[in-house]
Structures are given as C-alpha cells and as structure tokens.
Amino acid sequence: MTDSRPVLTMTGISKSFPGVRALHNVDFRLFPSEVHALMGENGAGKSTLIKVLTGVYGIDEGSVTLDGEQVAFNGPMQAAAAGVSTVYQEVNLCPNLSVAENIFIGREPRRFGAVRWGEVRRRARQLLARLDLDIDVTAPVASFSLAVQQMVAIARAIDVQARVLILDEPTSSLDAGEVAQLFRIMRQLRDEGIAILFVTHFLDQVYGIADRITVLRNGTLVGEYPTAELPQLALVEKMIGKELDVLEGIEEQPRPELAAIERGTPFVQVSKLGRRGAVAPFSLTIHAGEVVGLAGLLGSGRTEVARLLFGADRADRGEIEVNGTRTGLRNPVQAIDHGIGFCSENRRTEGIIADLSVRENMILAMQAARGWLRPIPRRRQDELVDRYIKALSIRPANPEMPVRNLSGGNQQKVLLARWLITEPRLLILDEPTRGIDIGAKAEIQKLVVQLSDGGMAVLFISAELEEVLRLSHKIAVMRDRELVAHLDNDDTVDADLVMQTIASGTAREEANR
Amino acid sequence: MSDAGNRFRPLLGHRLFWPVAVLVAMLAANTIYRPGFLAIEVNNGHLYGTPIDILRLSAPLILVGLGMTLVISTGGIDLSVGSLCAISGAIACLYISRAPDQNNLVTVLTALAMALGVALVLGAWNGVLVSVIGIQPIIATLILMVAGRGLAQLIAEGQIITINSGPYRAIGLGHLLTLPLAIFIALAAALLVAAFTRRTALGMIVESVGGNREASRLAGIRSGRIVFLVYVVSAACAAIAGFMMTANVSSADGNNTGLWVELDAILAVVIGGTSLAGGRFYLSGTIVGALIIQTLTTTVYAMNISPQTALLFKAVVVIAVCLIQAPAFRAKFRRRRRGTPPPTPSAPQPQKEQVTA
Numbered sequence: 001m002t003d004s005r006p007v008l009t010m011t012g013i014s015k016s017f018p019g020v021r022a023l024h025n026v027d028f029r030l031f032p033s034e035v036h037a038l039m040g041e042n043g044a045g046k047s048t049l050i051k052v053l054t055g056v057y058g059i060d061e062g063s064v065t066l067d068g069e070q071v072a073f074n075g076p077m078q079a080a081a082a083g084v085s086t087v088y089q090e091v092n093l094c095p096n097l098s099v100a101e102n103i104f105i106g107r108e109p110r111r112f113g114a115v116r117w118g119e120v121r122r123r124a125r126q127l128l129a130r131l132d133l134d135i136d137v138t139a140p141v142a143s144f145s146l147a148v149q150q151m152v153a154i155a156r157a158i159d160v161q162a163r164v165l166i167l168d169e170p171t172s173s174l175d176a177g178e179v180a181q182l183f184r185i186m187r188q189l190r191d192e193g194i195a196i197l198f199v200t201h202f203l204d205q206v207y208g209i210a211d212r213i214t215v216l217r218n219g220t221l222v223g224e225y226p227t228a229e230l231p232q233l234a235l236v237e238k239m240i241g242k243e244l245d246v247l248e249g250i251e252e253q254p255r256p257e258l259a260a261i262e263r264g265t266p267f268v269q270v271s272k273l274g275r276r277g278a279v280a281p282f283s284l285t286i287h288a289g290e291v292v293g294l295a296g297l298l299g300s301g302r303t304e305v306a307r308l309l310f311g312a313d314r315a316d317r318g319e320i321e322v323n324g325t326r327t328g329l330r331n332p333v334q335a336i337d338h339g340i341g342f343c344s345e346n347r348r349t350e351g352i353i354a355d356l357s358v359r360e361n362m363i364l365a366m367q368a369a370r371g372w373l374r375p376i377p378r379r380r381q382d383e384l385v386d387r388y389i390k391a392l393s394i395r396p397a398n399p400e401m402p403v404r405n406l407s408g409g410n411q412q413k414v415l416l417a418r419w420l421i422t423e424p425r426l427l428i429l430d431e432p433t434r435g436i437d438i439g440a441k442a443e444i445q446k447l448v449v450q451l452s453d454g455g456m457a458v459l460f461i462s463a464e465l466e467e468v469l470r471l472s473h474k475i476a477v478m479r480d481r482e483l484v485a486h487l488d489n490d491d492t493v494d495a496d497l498v499m500q501t502i503a504s505g506t507a508r509e510e511a512n513r
Numbered sequence: 514m515s516d517a518g519n520r521f522r523p524l525l526g527h528r529l530f531w532p533v534a535v536l537v538a539m540l541a542a543n544t545i546y547r548p549g550f551l552a553i554e555v556n557n558g559h560l561y562g563t564p565i566d567i568l569r570l571s572a573p574l575i576l577v578g579l580g581m582t583l584v585i586s587t588g589g590i591d592l593s594v595g596s597l598c599a600i601s602g603a604i605a606c607l608y609i610s611r612a613p614d615q616n617n618l619v620t621v622l623t624a625l626a627m628a629l630g631v632a633l634v635l636g637a638w639n640g641v642l643v644s645v646i647g648i649q650p651i652i653a654t655l656i657l658m659v660a661g662r663g664l665a666q667l668i669a670e671g672q673i674i675t676i677n678s679g680p681y682r683a684i685g686l687g688h689l690l691t692l693p694l695a696i697f698i699a700l701a702a703a704l705l706v707a708a709f710t711r712r713t714a715l716g717m718i719v720e721s722v723g724g725n726r727e728a729s730r731l732a733g734i735r736s737g738r739i740v741f742l743v744y745v746v747s748a749a750c751a752a753i754a755g756f757m758m759t760a761n762v763s764s765a766d767g768n769n770t771g772l773w774v775e776l777d778a779i780l781a782v783v784i785g786g787t788s789l790a791g792g793r794f795y796l797s798g799t800i801v802g803a804l805i806i807q808t809l810t811t812t813v814y815a816m817n818i819s820p821q822t823a824l825l826f827k828a829v830v831v832i833a834v835c836l837i838q839a840p841a842f843r844a845k846f847r848r849r850r851r852g853t854p855p856p857t858p859s860a861p862q863p864q865k866e867q868v869t870a
Binding site for chain 2 (some may be wrong): 351
C-alpha cells in the first residue's frame with residue numbers, strides 16, 4: 001500500500017523549552033497513501049512534534065524533508081501552502097460563518113478585489129461532494145453536528161492540494177457513528193494518495209484505521225511499527241514504559257491492607273451513572289478509609305467519572321447513594337454538603353484563584369460552605385492555614401503571598417489544603433501529582449496513605465500506573481470512556497495485569513469478581 | 514537602582530502610590546497657577562473653598578464608583594448607573610413636587626424610600642439578566658442605560674421637575690459639623706460597603722468569582738447569587754448619587770441627570786487599581802480615582818480652559834495617569850528589552866501551482 005519513498009521525513013528532531021526537553025533526537029517518516037498513528041501519553045511530545053513540523057515552533061536540531069527537499073516552515077499557513085495541512089482537536093472554525101465562508105476564509109477567490117461569492121459556494125459544494133457530504137454550504141457551521149464540522153475543517157485542509165493531512169485528536173468529541181463516517185473519509189483520502197498523520201488516545205481507533213504506528217515517550221522515539229506487528233498490550237507497554245519508579249527508592253511506603261477495610265455500608269455507591277458524550281454508565285462503590293484508584297490512558301474517561309461524582313457535570317442517567325441514602329449530586333454545592341471534595345487536574349483553570357493569597361485559597365471551600373455572612377474569624381483562619389502550611393510543608397511559608405507566585409507542586413498542596421480544611425469524607429484527586437517535582441510527589445502520596453488510615457475515602461486518579469498500584473486498595477480500569485474492570489489490588493495484581501486490562505478491555509478471570 | 518531607590522521601593526510599590534501622587538501633583542499644579550487654590554475660609558460656621566468643593570462634588574461619583582468597583586470585580590460592568598441616577602432622582606422629585614408640604618421630612622423620606630426601592634428592582638433586573646439569563650454584562654446593562662433614560666422621561670412626563678424642598682436640598686447642599694453633608698453621605702456609604710465586603714467574607718468571594726468563576730464554582734461558591742447581588746448594590750449606590758445630583762439643583766432632568774457618570778465611574782475604578790478583567794478590588798483606590806476626576810474637572814474650570822479644549826485636556830491627563838500606572842509601560846522605560854531574534858527563514862519550498870478544484 002505504501003510507496004517506497006516517504007513524502008515526509010523528520011530526522012533527529014530536538015526541541016527544548018526553558019527547563020524542559022520536549023523532543024530529543026526524534027525520527028519520523030510518513031509515506032503517501034497511509035494512515036500513520038502517532039501515539040504517546042500526555043507530555044510524550046506528540047503535539048510538540050506536530051507544531052515543530054508545521055512551523056509553530058522553530059527546530060533546535062534536526063531537519064524536515066518534504067518530497068526530498070529540505071523545508072522549514074514559518075507557520076501553519078506556509079505549511080498548508082506547501083501541502084501540509086492540520087486539523088486540530090478543537091474544531092478551529094468560526095461557528096457563526098457559513099460552511100462555504102469557513103472553507104475559504106483568508107483565501108477567497110477574488111476578482112478586482114471583490115470576493116466572488118458564487119465561486120466560493122460552487123467550489124465549497126465540489127469539495128464537500130468529494131467527502132460525500134451533501135449539506136447547505138450557506139448555513140452557519142454551528143447549525144451542524146460536531147462530526148460535520150470536523151468534515152468541514154478537513155475539507156478546508158485538503159482544498160490546498162494537501163499531500164499530508166495531520167489530524168490531531170479529531171475523534172475526541174465524536175460518537176461511534178460519527179467516528180465511522182470520519183474513518184470512511186480518511187480511507188478515501190488515503191486511497192487518493194494523501195498521507196494522514198493521526199493522533200488519538202483511543203486504542204480501538206488506532207487498530208481500526210492505522211497502517212503504521214509511531215510511539216513517543218518522554219520526548220524520545222520508542223519506535224515505528226506496522227500496526228499488524230504490534231499487539232495492543234505491547235503498544236500500551238511502549239507508551240507507558242516499564243521503568244523502575246524513581247519514587248520507590250525515596251519513600252518505602254506501607255502497602256495498604258485490603259483486609260483492614262471495613263465492608264459495612266459504602267460511603268458512596270453509584271450504579272449505572274453516566275453522561276452522554278462523556279462516559280458510559282458505570283457502577284462504583286467506595287467505602288470509608290478506602291483508596292480507589294482509577295487507571296486508564298488519557299482521555300479514557302477518568303476525569304469524567306470524577307466530575308460526575310462531584311456534581312461538576314450532571315449525570316443524565318443512573319443513581320447515586322451517599323451513606324445509604326439516595327441522592328442527586330446536581331452541583332458542587334450539594335457534593336460538598338455531602339462531604340465530598342474534588343481537586344481538579346486543571347490546577348490553573350479549575351483550581352487556584354491566582355489573584356488571591358495562599359490563605360484565601362485555602363479557606364475558600366470552607367468559607368463557601370458557611371456562606372459569606374459567616375466569615376471564618378481571622379484567628380481561626382490563621383490557625384488552619386498555619387497548620388496546613390506546616391503539615392504539607394508548603395514553600396514559601398507565607399500565607400499572604402498570591403498563590404500565583406508558588407510553584408506547581410506548592411499550588412497543588414494549597415488546593416489539597418483547601419479540601420482538607422473542609423474535612424471531607426471522600427476526596428477525589430484527579431492527577432494530583434502531575435507536573436510537580438519528585439519531592440512534592442512523594443509527600444502527596446504519603447498524605448493519601450495517612451488520610452485513608454484516618455478513615456477518609458479517596459478516589460485517586462493518575463496516569464502513572466505505579467502510583468495507582470502503590471496507593472490503591474481497589475483499582476477501576478477505564479478504557480475508551482467506559483469502566484471496563486474492577487480489580488482488588490492484591491498480590492495477583494501488577495502493572496502487567498492492569499496494562500493488559502487496558503489493552504484488551506476485559507479483566508482476567510480470577511481478578512474479575 | 515540606587516540605594517535611595519531601594520529605600521523608597523515599599524512606598525513606590527504601594528498600589529495607591531501612583532493615584533495619590535497624581536492627585537497631589539494636580540493640586541500642586543493648581544496652587545502654582547493660582548496660589549489661593551488651597552485656601553479654606555470659614556463663613557457662617559461652614560467651611561468654604563475649592564478643596565471643599567472638590568470633596569462635595571465628587572461625592573456622587575464616589576457613590577457610583579463604589580458599586581461599580583464591586584461589579585467590575587466580578588468581571589462585569591454596569592453601564593446603567595447614569596440612567597439609574599436619573600430615574601431615582603425623577604421619582605423622588607416627582608413625589609415631593611406633588612406633596613402638599615414639600616418641606617415635610619416624612620414626605621422627603623418617603624420619596625427617598627420609594628425611589629430607592631425602584632432602583633433596587635431595576636438593579637435586580639440587571640442582576641437577573643447577567644447571572645440567570647447569562648447575557649454579557651455590557652449588553653445587559655446597556656438595555657437599562659438606554660431604556661432607563663426613557664423611563665426617567667416617562668416618570669417626569671418629559672418635563673424638568675423643579676421642587677422647593679429644604680430637607681431634600683440638604684442632601685446635596687446641606688452642612689454637618691462645618692462640612693457639606695454630601696461628604697458624610699459618601700463617607701458613610703464607603704464605610705458601609707467596606708464593612709459589608711471586608712468584615713464579612715463577601716469581598717473575598719466576589720474577588721474569587723471575578724478571578725476564576727469555574728474554580729470558584731468547583732470550590733462550592735454559588736457564583737450566580739454573588740453576581741446578582743453586586744448589580745443590586747450598584748443600583749442602590751447609583752440611586753443615592755441620583756438624590757445628590759438632583760438635590761444640588763433642586764430639580765430632576767431625565768435627560769441630563771447623571772449623564773456619562775458611568776464612564777467617569779469606570780475610569781475612577783480603573784485609576785484606583787481594580788482590573789477590568791475582574792479579581793481584586795480596591796475601594797480606597799476608587800475613592801482616590803473619583804477625587805482625581807473631580808479635581809481634573811475643577812482644574813479645567815479654574816484654569817479657564819476653553820470648553821472646546823476641556824475634553825481634550827481631560828483625555829490627555831487620563832491617558833497619562835493610566836500609562837503611569839501600567840507596570841508594563843513603566844518597565845519599558847526602565848530598560849528596553851530586546852525581542853528574541855526572528856527565526857532565520859530558509860529558502861521556502863517552491864510551491865505547487867494551486868489548481869482550482
């Protein structure tokens with residue numbers, strides 16, 4: 001299916017940002033008439049590679065060759081003009097403009113400076129016909145489904161005589177039928193000779209359409225494989241990596257005792273809870289003092305589960321029982337009333353209030369629960385804040401400093417303190433250790449163990465399997481927005497088993513109770 | 514920086530330093546131009562003089578500015594305050610003008626209560642539009658800014674309502690302890706709003722909602738209620754300012770009462786250091802900002818600047834004040850940064866001819 005000569009070659013690409021080496025000596029090839037999946041966990045360097053290719057970032061080292069000639073684009077526009085078009089994860093269209101306008105915006109056919117609207121519409125219809133899409137090109141883009149919008153974005157991309165089409169997570173907000181439609185078009189374009197670079201987090205989709213797979217991890221190339229020669233388990237292993245966890249040397253933590261967990265009334269019990277387009281209905285039980293780990297690749301629905309349990313999003317089906325009583329968690333206020341706390345993975349946009357001080361950020365949830373008419377007395381505030389600055393060793397230990405001036409790890413600890421102050425009975429931690437230094441990471445892990453010893457239930461979400469395995473009593477495995485398995489974290493469970501579960505979508509017989 | 518510079522750094526770093534410096538500079542410039550500018554004399558047991566006038570005349574702007582500060586802190590804006598001044602003034606004057614005894618204190622208090630009540634309802638209207646229906650604040654309050662003028666006209670039946678009421682007149686021109694009563698009213702309102710926000714947790718919660726609405730929601734704050742509340746407070750402040758404006762001239766003019774005060778108020782808030790993007794708010798800064806604007810107006814009159822150039826003069830001063838305050842602008846003057854060198858472009862790929870599909 002592939003020609004012998006690649007249309008695009010990237011050789012020895014390195015790219016650094018201040019303090020971070022995003023790509024190190026990465027090679028990448030793309031042949032005409034192939035769908036090539038670029039795989040890797042969050043931070044592996046996928047987006048950086050695409051941005052280096054299309055000229056969003058400059059290249060530190062290495063070279064890019066297109067059709068045998070060396071190129072260096074100064075931006076996506078130039079790249080598109082040379083035949084390398086990109087369709088981004090978030091559909092980059094103007095929702096209020098018509099389909100035809102969106103396809104030709106910025107390069108409308110003109111005569112004497114005036115846009116030839118008839119020509120715009122005619123060519124838009126032709127392009128869409130090539131994609132088997134028969135829609136009204138004068139209707140605003142916003143009036144169509146996301147899938148159609150995605151097609152319009154692709155139509156826009158291939159109009160410029162594209163030879164290389166980059167699709168950056170195009171399926172992340174599509175449902176199964178829409179994905180099938182997209183795949184049909186991708187195959188059609190492939191058969192027309194276009195090389196497609198496809199980035200996704202959905203394993204099934206990779207095996208459904210990709211001819212070859214390139215895996216990145218931590219900014220380095222793991223390898224390039226024909227899809228048929230790389231089983232799912234091997235792919236997951238290559239993405240996550242089976243390195244010895246550095247943390248183990250730092251902190252020898254007691255392995256949680258499964259038997260010690262009380263099997264009384266669960267604190268939270270959900271059955272068939274789900275939300276259309278976010279996560280398929282799932283059931284989950286969390287007891288007091290229990291740490292439940294949520295494992296799965298990025299985009300597998302881990303965060304969506306957490307948000308439903310906290311009322312940040314509303315479930316559209318299923319039931320929740322808290323402490324044996326049926327209840328609806330329709331918003332965060334209700335969840336907090338029930339003793340649930342939630343540290344979002346998006347520290348900056350959903351966690352800290354950057355302008356406010358460390359003290360104010362810490363007491364915010366408690367103050368919100370009391371209502372503004374009952375301010376927490378300043379002395380009590382200082383007491384609480386001092387206690388948690390010490391307990392979590394927050395640096396600098398200055399409660400009046402704006403929280404924006406703290407490092408990521410310390411901001412994370414401030415958020416932890418915000419919830420610990422409310423003395424929750426269930427704490428949901430979504431990627432609490434992502435992007436923070438190893439010392440802070442170890443401290444947060446230790447804290448989780450202490451909290452569960454003290455009787456608090458914890459839902460622990462992390463991309464790092466080792467971390468989930470070390471801390472959790474039970475592990476729920478997510479895959480493609482579905483909770484596919486519950487595992488008791490006993491001696492029979494290890495990273496291999498969890499990876500196998502992620503890869504295959506079913507738990508091993510003896511682990512699946 | 515020199516040692517002296519380091520010593521003054523805490524002072525220079527204070528957020529009120531530049532607004533106060535500008536105010537002092539303007540007063541100084543006036544005094545140089547006209548040495549009697551700062552003179553205060555006692556007449557009939559009352560203090561008179563330009564500084565007293567500035568304080569008295571800035572009272573309505575301070576009031577409107579207090580409410581505006583809270584609104585802006587949530588990331589919103591209230592353009593309807595000028596119309597609210599006109600409506601509340603018109604209602605109060607209409608009621609008094611129809612009363613048998615215009616000097617009756619009960620009559621005046623009833624008029625004030627009625628007008629304030631209507632203003633609160635209109636503030637609630639703004640609040641509902643923004644927080645419940647989710648219309649952008651600038652549009653939501655623009656509705657009442659435009660319609661409110663019509664409403665004031667309607668109340669006054671297209672006339673300028675003239676009254677002759679001692680107690681009502683006192684709101685604008687009366688004296689207490691040798692100083693104009695208006696100063697005390699503005700001061701009391703400022704202290705009330707300060708207590709209301711800083712003695713309770715309201716201030717922090719308003720700042721939190723303005724700083725990051727989604728994060729605040731996830732921390733359990735009912736952001737909608739807070740946003741609603743600030744528009745009601747803003748309307749109440751505007752109503753009181755409307756009483757002062759109409760009391761000053763003993764008449765209510767639906768067309769002109771409080772005209773453009775919303776723009777002055779926004780300016781005062783910004784000069785005071787509150788960001789239009791929302792977040793931290795500074796009531797004291799707004800008060801200084803209002804004083805700067807009033808001093809500027811007085812200066813224009815005192816220096817006999819012709820009306821044609823007066824607005825231009827004001828604009829230049831305002832631009833200067835804003836630039837001086839902007840850290841980015843000051844940094845530019847301290848050291849000129851060099852931009853990163855542009856990436857060296859290599860020879861662009863010869864492009865394929867584009868063929869019409």
